[in-house]
Amino acid sequence: MVLDLPHYSITAFSISALATYVLVPKLNSVFDLGECILEAVPLDHVFISHAHGDHARCMLRHESLRRLFGMKPATYYIPEQTLDGFNELARAWKTLEQVPPRNFEYPNFQPMKAGDVVWLHRQLAAKSFRANHTLPSLGYTLYDVRKKLKPEFQGREGRELAALRREGVVFENEVWLPLITYIGDSTIETLYREQHVGESETLFMEITFLMDDEREIARQRGHTHLDDLLQFLHDCPDVLQNEHIVLKHFSMRYDRRFIVQTLKSKLPSDFLERVHILV
């Protein structure tokens, strides 16, 4: 599915247990790599939410394709608890391929914990936060970071500001504008705790289960049920201010028609206006 949002185009796929990936070429980033389509290969920043195969399985494929194409290594941001496992996996794969030890390098994994900030470039930062699932899991927000003149310095000339800078006067504020928040697999607890996710222009969140008799299975497997979202919208009506909300990771047992009809019949219309359904 291609989502044409005002500032960027997003290529994404997400079906529970099958695969999830969200490509944002303009921000040089991809979230999760349950599959690695060729368009993902040039993207330098890969944010992995958790170690379930449908979200992380193709990280090594991404890494080896870049090697094959002579590209510099990408950075793979992963929950810190998964570093040893992913390193072992990378080594086992190279052993199977009989790569001589002198030619082996570990992928460029960057272990992350909740609250860590990394800079993608001077004006683009990513910050992680904890997501509730059955495994260690992180969500990520990408921020456009700009310097803005403090009101009392607006209208001053460049030369004057340069002189002030030499004197050590701080005349700018840093403004962090949240562009995209990506939550991988998660229960609704993440939204109750991490309410900042509602400030992003675009929010990716999961709803895996829709049917009345699936509440228990949603709870056991660490996923969100449609009723959980409805309850959240009732409890915290002002939190999700996002311009775009992408609902993803639906169970394989539903078809597109059923998903669309069910969401349209149950979600409040003012919320539905901002929703994109990833099926």
Ligand SMILES: [Zn+2]
């Ligand atoms: Zn999943």
Ligand SMILES: [Zn+2]
């Ligand atoms: Zn999962």
